[in-house]
Amino acid sequence: MAKPKKQPRPKAETPKGFRDYFGPEVTERTEMLRTIAGVYHRYGFDALESSAVETVEALGKFLPDVDRPNEGVFAWQEDDSDWVALRYDLTAPLARVYAQHRNDLPTPYRRYAMGPVWRNEKPGPGRFRQFYQCDADTVGTASMAADAEICAMLSDALEIVGIPRGDYLIRINNRKVLNGVLGNIFGEPEAVAETIGAGDPSGEERMQGVLRTIDKFDKVGEAGVRELLGKGRLDASGAYIDGVGLNDDQIEPVIQFLTSKGSSNQETLDNLTAAIGTNAVGGQGVLELRQIAELLDAAGYGPDRIVIDPSVVRGLGYYTGPVYEAELTFEVFDEKGRKRQFGSVAGGGRYDDLVKRFTGQAVPATGVSIGVDRLLTALREKGRIHSEAHGPVVVTVMDRDRMADYQAMVAELRNAGIRAEVYLGNPKNFGNQLKYADRRDSPAAVIEGADEKARGVVQVKDLILGKQIAENATLEEWKERPSQVEVPRSELVATIRKILDGQG
Amino acid sequence: MAKPKKQPRPKAETPKGFRDYFGPEVTERTEMLRTIAGVYHRYGFDALESSAVETVEALGKFLPDVDRPNEGVFAWQEDDSDWVALRYDLTAPLARVYAQHRNDLPTPYRRYAMGPVWRNEKPGPGRFRQFYQCDADTVGTASMAADAEICAMLSDALEIVGIPRGDYLIRINNRKVLNGVLGNIFGEPEAVAETIGAGDPSGEERMQGVLRTIDKFDKVGEAGVRELLGKGRLDASGAYIDGVGLNDDQIEPVIQFLTSKGSSNQETLDNLTAAIGTNAVGGQGVLELRQIAELLDAAGYGPDRIVIDPSVVRGLGYYTGPVYEAELTFEVFDEKGRKRQFGSVAGGGRYDDLVKRFTGQAVPATGVSIGVDRLLTALREKGRIHSEAHGPVVVTVMDRDRMADYQAMVAELRNAGIRAEVYLGNPKNFGNQLKYADRRDSPAAVIEGADEKARGVVQVKDLILGKQIAENATLEEWKERPSQVEVPRSELVATIRKILDGQG
Known part of the structure; x- marks a missing residue:
C-alpha cells in the first residue's frame, strides 16, 4: 500500500506586518x-x-x-x-x-x-x-x-x-x-x-x-x-x-x-x-x-x-x-x-x-x-504607566489527589481580591512548578504537602524577597531561605497580603 | 463646452450583514x-x-x-x-x-x-x-x-x-x-x-x-x-x-x-x-x-x-x-x-x-x-444593565458673542463630574436648541440671556420634571412652567446636581 501523502504543516505566523499583543x-x-x-x-x-x-x-x-x-x-x-x-x-x-x-x-x-x-x-x-x-x-x-x-x-x-x-x-x-x-x-x-x-x-x-x-x-x-x-x-x-x-x-x-x-x-x-x-x-x-x-x-x-x-x-x-x-x-x-x-x-x-x-x-x-x-x-x-508589579500567586500541587484543597486556597485568595492560580501542569517535578511561578512573575508560591496538611500549616515562599536575596546574598544566606515561612493554614490570605504590601 | 460628467454619489451604507453600534x-x-x-x-x-x-x-x-x-x-x-x-x-x-x-x-x-x-x-x-x-x-x-x-x-x-x-x-x-x-x-x-x-x-x-x-x-x-x-x-x-x-x-x-x-x-x-x-x-x-x-x-x-x-x-x-x-x-x-x-x-x-x-x-x-x-x-x-438615565446637560446659547461664558459653565459642570455640553449648532432659533436638548435626553438646559447676565442669574430648565408635567399636566399648569427656575449664577452646579439627584 502506498504511504499516504503527508500534508506539510502550516506555518505558525501572523501575516507580514501584523503582530499579537500580550498581557x-x-x-x-x-x-x-x-x-x-x-x-x-x-x-x-x-x-x-x-x-x-x-x-x-x-x-x-x-x-x-x-x-x-x-x-x-x-x-x-x-x-x-x-x-x-x-x-x-x-x-x-x-x-x-x-x-x-x-x-x-x-x-x-x-x-x-x-x-x-x-x-x-x-x-x-x-x-x-x-x-x-x-x-x-x-x-x-x-x-x-x-x-x-x-x-x-x-x-x-x-x-x-x-x-x-x-x-x-x-x-x-x-x-x-x-x-x-x-x-x-x-x-x-x-x-x-x-x-x-x-x-x-x-x-x-x-x-x-x-x-x-x-x-x-x-x-x-x-x-x-x-x-x-x-x-x-x-x-x-x-x-x-x-x-x-x-x-x-x-x-x-x-x-x-x-x-x-x-x-x-x-x-x-x-x-x-x-x-x-x-x-x-x-x-x-x-x-x-x-x-x-x-x-x-x-x-x-x-x-x-x-x-x-x-x-x-x-x-x-x-x-x-x-x-x-x-x-x-x-x-x-x-x-x-x-x-x-x-x-x-x-x-x-x-x-x-x-x-x-x-x-x-x-x-x-x-x-x-x-x-x-x-x-x-x-x-x-516616562514611567507613567503603573502596571501590576507582579503576576498571580501560584498554589503548587504537592499531591495530585488533593487538587480540591489547592483550589479551595486559590478561591479564598480570589475572594479576598488577590489574583491567584493553582499549578495545572504535570506536578511531578516540583522544580518545574517553581520555574512556572518565576515565569509568571508570581509574588508568592504556596506549598502544602501531606506533612503540612497533617499539621494544619502551609509554606509560603516570598518570591519577591527571594529574588532580592538571590541577587545579593551569599550561598550560605541563600541556603537558609529566610524567604520561606510556615504559617497556619488559616493565616494564608493574611500572609500573602503582607507580602503584596511589601511587609512580608 | 461639454458638461463635465457627474460622478454618481456613493451610497452611505454598511456592507450587507454589517452594522454600527451607537452610544x-x-x-x-x-x-x-x-x-x-x-x-x-x-x-x-x-x-x-x-x-x-x-x-x-x-x-x-x-x-x-x-x-x-x-x-x-x-x-x-x-x-x-x-x-x-x-x-x-x-x-x-x-x-x-x-x-x-x-x-x-x-x-x-x-x-x-x-x-x-x-x-x-x-x-x-x-x-x-x-x-x-x-x-x-x-x-x-x-x-x-x-x-x-x-x-x-x-x-x-x-x-x-x-x-x-x-x-x-x-x-x-x-x-x-x-x-x-x-x-x-x-x-x-x-x-x-x-x-x-x-x-x-x-x-x-x-x-x-x-x-x-x-x-x-x-x-x-x-x-x-x-x-x-x-x-x-x-x-x-x-x-x-x-x-x-x-x-x-x-x-x-x-x-x-x-x-x-x-x-x-x-x-x-x-x-x-x-x-x-x-x-x-x-x-x-x-x-x-x-x-x-x-x-x-x-x-x-x-x-x-x-x-x-x-x-x-x-x-x-x-x-x-x-x-x-x-x-x-x-x-x-x-x-x-x-x-x-x-x-x-x-x-x-x-x-x-x-x-x-x-x-x-x-x-x-x-x-x-x-x-x-x-x-x-x-x-x-432582565433590566440588569443600568445605563445612564440621561444625556448631558445642555447649556444653550442666547448670545453668540458670549460663547466663552457658556463654555465656562460647561467647564464648571464637568469639573464637578457632571456630563455637560454647550449647544454648538446655529443658535438663532431657540426652539431648535430645546429640541436638541430633548434629542440628547438632557436632564436640564441652562439659559443665560443678556438680562440674566446683567442680574447675575441663570435659568435652569428641569427637563426631567418638564417631561413628567408634559405627560400629566393641564395646559394651564403647563404654562406656569414650574419646571424652570431662576438661580444665582454661583448656584448653577448645585442646582443641576439637585435635578440629577431627583430633588429638583
Missing part, C-alpha cells in the same frame, strides 16, 4: 482608552463603533479603477460584485455613518470612536498594518467653538492619562491662512482656496514644493527654508537638494508667514494679519484662529498648553480650516542614542467636505485622532 | 467585558489580542482548494501570493499564537481574549457578519482541574455581570462518553473515538443521524427520540420525518445514555457507567466527568450552578473530551409572543488537537467562548 500590552491600552473615553464622555461625546468592513465605494479615496482597488487598503471583492475593505481610519467611516443615520442623530453630533484600523502599507520597525486610533469629532457645526472644544478636550485627555502640563503642547494653525499666502504668490486665490494645487501643473508642483519645505522649517530653520524655496541647498550629508525655484519676492511672504509666531497668540495673530495682507481667504483663516484663541484664553487654556503656531502643516489633503497637532516636548533617546523630542501623538482639523460626497450637502466637521500606540509608548518611556 | 450599545458592552475581564484576571488568565488578519494557512479549516477559499470566512489574496482572512473565532488564532510563541509563554498558558470576529455567512434578523466573542482558554494541560476551573469561572462571570444564581445553568457532558455509546453500537470503538464518523459511509451517515437526533431530545422527548432513531416520526405539522433506521437493540443504549441524568451528579455518573458498559473510551469519559464533578463539589459549585447533563451536544467537530454550555433558564417572549427559555449564551470544551497541526506535538487545551451580544441582550431583557 499588559493589552490591559494598559484598554485602561488608557477607558480613561480617555471618560473625558470625551464628560464633554458630551457619544461612543460609536462602526463596522470594520466598509464598501470601497463608501470609503471613497480608494475607488477601484482597475481590477483591484488602490494600494493602501485591504480590499477584496464579495460575491463577484461589491468591493469591500477594512477601514483605514475612523474618519471616513464617520462620514458614512453620519450620512446614513443623520435623521436619527442629534445635530451637531459629537462622537468618539476607538479601535483598530488597517493599512496595506509596507511594514517597518515599529510600523504595523493594524493599529489603534482614538478619535473625537463634532459633525454639523461651523462654529470655531467646536474646534476650540476639541483642543481643550485633547489637552485634558493628555493630562489625565499621565502627560503633565509642560510635557506637551497643542499647536494650532489654519489651512486657510496658508492658502491665502500661497494664493498671494501663485495668484487665483479663490481657486487655490477651493482645491489646493489645482491649476497649471508647474504651479501645482511648485505649490507642493512650498508645502514640503514649510514642513521642514523645524529641521532646517529660516535660512534653510529660504534656500530650499529658492535655488537649493547643500544638506548636512553633502548632497545638493534642488530648490523650488521661487524668486525673492515670492519667498518673502512664505518666510513672513512661517516666522509669524510671536511671544503671545495676540502677537502671532497680528503678524499673520500682516503676512496675509488683503487676501480674503487668508483673512478668514486669521479670524478663525482669533476666535479659537479667545475661547481658549477665556477657558484658561493658555499658550503653555495650546498655542497658535503657523509652522504646523498636516499631511491630509482634506483639511479645510483649523488644523491642530499635539506634540510631546520631552526628550527621549532614539535608536541611535541621540536625544530627540518625542514628537507628535495626535492631530486633526476641520474637514468640511467629507459628508458632502454622500448627500450633496456640505456638512462642516472637525475632529482629532490620537495615535494610541505612540501615546502608550510615551507613557511607558 | 450605550458600545459603552454597555465595554463595561460588561471589563467586568468579565476582571474575573478572568483574578483567576490568573492573561489578556491576549491577536491580529484580526491571519493567513488562511494558519486558520486551517478553510484552506483554499480552488481559486478562492471556502465560504465562511472573509478571505483575499495578498500580492498575488498569500491568502489571508479575517479571524472567524478566537480559538484558531490562539492555536497559532501558542505554536508561534510557545517558548516564551508559561505552560500551562491561561489566556483570555475579547474582540470582534467575522463570518462570511448569510446575514439574517439579529445575525451579523461581525460580532464579539469573549474567550478564556487553558493551553498545555490535560488536567480536568482546568476544565472544572473554566466552568467555575464562567459561573462567577455570569453572576458578576448580573445573571443571578437560579437564572442560569452550566451543563457538562463528555464527547468520549458519547463516542463510547456510538462505539458500542457501530463497533470499532477505537476508530470511532479517534475520528468520529470514519468508517463505512452508511455507518457514518447513521452516526450523524444519531447525533442530530440526540440534539433534539430537549424538544421531542424520549418517545420522540425512540421514533427518530428507529423508523421515523410524524411531527406536529403532520410531516413524516424519516428515522435513522436503528433496531431496538441499537436504540436502547442511546436512550439509556440520554436519560442518564439523575437527581444528583453521583447518580448521573452511575447511570452513565451502566450505559457505557465496558467500553474503554466511554469509561475514560465518565472518569473525567467524575473528576470534574468532585472538584466542583469541593469548591462549592453545586448542581444549581453546574451540573453533569448527558444531553449536551456541541456542534464543533474539534472537541475531544469534556464539553460545556451555559444556558439562561429564565423565560422571554420570542418574536411570535411565545414564552421561551432564553437559552445558550456560552459554550466550550476540550480540544486537544488544534496546536498539533502546527507543531506535530499534541497540546491539550480547554476553553469557553461567551456570546457577547446574546449575553448583553439577556441582561437588557
